[in-house]
Amino acid sequence: MSGLIAIVIAGLGTYTSRALFILALANRRIPHGVSVAMEYVGPSVLAALVVALLTAPGQGGLPGAAELVALLVATLLAWKTRNHLLTLALAMLVFWALGALL
Amino acid sequence: MTSTRQTVRRGIIDALPLFIPAIPFAFVLGVTILHAPLSALVGWSSSWVIYGGASQLTLITLLSDGAAVAAAVMAALIVNARHLMYSAALAPAFQQQPAWFRWVGSYFLIDQVFALCVLRKHLPPEEFRAYYLATGLTFWLLWCAATGLAIIIGPTIPSEWGLGFTVPVMFTALVVMGIDRWPKAAAALIAAAVTFLAADLPHRSGLLLGAAAGIVFGLLYEGSRK
Numbered sequence: 001m002s003g004l005i006a007i008v009i010a011g012l013g014t015y016t017s018r019a020l021f022i023l024a025l026a027n028r029r030i031p032h033g034v035s036v037a038m039e040y041v042g043p044s045v046l047a048a049l050v051v052a053l054l055t056a057p058g059q060g061g062l063p064g065a066a067e068l069v070a071l072l073v074a075t076l077l078a079w080k081t082r083n084h085l086l087t088l089a090l091a092m093l094v095f096w097a098l099g100a101l102l
Numbered sequence: 103m104t105s106t107r108q109t110v111r112r113g114i115i116d117a118l119p120l121f122i123p124a125i126p127f128a129f130v131l132g133v134t135i136l137h138a139p140l141s142a143l144v145g146w147s148s149s150w151v152i153y154g155g156a157s158q159l160t161l162i163t164l165l166s167d168g169a170a171v172a173a174a175v176m177a178a179l180i181v182n183a184r185h186l187m188y189s190a191a192l193a194p195a196f197q198q199q200p201a202w203f204r205w206v207g208s209y210f211l212i213d214q215v216f217a218l219c220v221l222r223k224h225l226p227p228e229e230f231r232a233y234y235l236a237t238g239l240t241f242w243l244l245w246c247a248a249t250g251l252a253i254i255i256g257p258t259i260p261s262e263w264g265l266g267f268t269v270p271v272m273f274t275a276l277v278v279m280g281i282d283r284w285p286k287a288a289a290a291l292i293a294a295a296v297t298f299l300a301a302d303l304p305h306r307s308g309l310l311l312g313a314a315a316g317i318v319f320g321l322l323y324e325g326s327r328k
Contacts, residue, residue, distance in 0.1 A: 003140040003162075004147075006171045010161050011151035013179040019208035021189035022196045030190050036324045037317050038183055040289045044316025045180050045309075046277040047290035049160060051297040052167070052309040053270045067267065074271045078278035084123040087275045088130075088268060095267055 066098035106232045113218075113236025120214045121244050127155045128245065130268045132252020133259070134159060137266060138166040142253050149249045153242065154212060156276060157181040163269055164309070173307050180313060188216040195223035195230060203231055210238030285323045289316035 021028070030038075050071070054063040074091035081087065135145030140162070148158045157178040164174035188211050196204050219234050259265060281287050297312030 002171050003138070003165055004144050006161060006165060006175050007144065007148045007151050010157065010175050010178045010182075011148070011153075013175070014152050014154055014157060014182045014185065015209060017179070017182050017185040018189055018211040019205070020186060021193040022204050022208050022211075025190075025193070028190075030186065033321065035187065037321055038187055040286065040317045040320030041180055041183050041313075042280045043277055043286045043290040044293040044320070045160075045177065045313040046156070046273050046280070047316065048293040048297040048309045048312035049163075049177070050270045050273045050277065051294045051312065052301075053163060053273070055298060055301040067270075070267070071270060071274050074274045075278050078275040082279055084272070084275055085126050088126045088271055091271045091274075092268060095264065095271075099264065 064102075066095050066102060069098055070095035106228065109229050109232040110236040113233045114240050116218050117214065117237045117240040117244075120218070121241060124155060124214075124241075124245065125248060126268075127159070127272060128248035129252045130265075130272050131155060131159050131162070131249050132256050133265045134162050134166065134269055135249075135253055136256045138162050140165070146246075146250055146253055149246045150242070152178070153209070153245070154182055154185075155245070156273075159269065159272070169309075170307075173310060177309055177313070180310075184213075185211060188213075188220075191220055192216070192223060195219075198227045199231060207231075207234055207238070210234070210242060212238075212241060214241055285320060288323075289320045292316050292319050 021030075054067060054071075070091045073094045074087050077083070077087040077090055131149075135142060135148075138145055145162060148162065152158050152161070160181050161174050161178035164177055165171070169177075189208070192211070196207065199207070215234070215238050218237050219230070222230060222233055225233065277290050281290065293312045293316030295312075296315040297308050300308030300311045302308070303311065
């Protein structure tokens with residue numbers, strides 16, 4: 001139930017972020033400070049999210065070596081190839097291979 | 103009328119290749135929904151209620167992780183704050199459109215639709231509307247179908263494969279691909295470090311603290327350059 005409520009609130013908030021200027025503020029500009037902050041929202045939130053996932057309660061604090069090496073591989077591949085599918089496939093292969101070896 | 107039909111076809115053809123990177127994302131989201139404390143149907147409903155891959159994945163992962171509902175929703179909305187920029191950039195083109203399209207079009211304003219339609223904002227209003235609806239509906243149908251399919255075939259995958267790990271991999275790829283200047287890389291590292299240090303805060307609120315630290319660094323850095 002709380003999951004459904006969370007989805008509905010997130011949905012309303014998301015719609016508002018898409019509609020705000022189109023429906024209500026067509027003649028306004030985004031304040032400079034806000035647009036600068038938004039540039040940094042993506043990298044900051046998503047990086048924080050990766051760490052939050054790796055240090056999830058019940059996983060026992062530090063992530064294992066297989067996870068860390070696989071994410072390092074993912075970082076390099078994403079940077080060099082900009083290909084989601086390739087990055088996902090090779091990082092998972094590294095994760096499985098190291099998991100089997102270690 | 104033929105010109106409208108051509109515009110619609112053009113929109114669909116432009117949208118299809120841009121959907122390819124979203125396929126692994128839909129798959130990862132499907133796996134996450136299956137492991138979440140939600141019914142599959144409620145989880146899938148996020149595809150059309152929220153309609154934004156990264157924020158859906160953020161919300162549902164955090165809920166499965168035992169985060170407070172408020173913290174999870176907040177994180178998902180911060181992820182989606184970039185849509186304000188799209189809304190502002192397309193607002194002038196929407197001023198020449200009927201009211202119904204301003205309400206409906208806003209719903210379809212995802213990254214890919216913005217990227218395609220901002221290039222055509224000087225088209226005549228009817229053509230812009232046809233192109234926008236064609237790309238918007240194409241992505242929407244594909245996204246709802248792909249996430250639904252992922253939820254249906256997900257249970258056939260053995261849990262020993264550890265597919266939950268695809269989630270941090272996908273987010274890592276998103277972080278890296280979004281970085282075009284070194285200060286953004288620095289902000290990401292600061293956010294990661296602060297989140298790590300704040301990992302024991304209740305309700306997974308360390309995530310919000312870490313994200314705020316990265317954003318504050320960005321503001322301070324840009325402010326110091328003036």
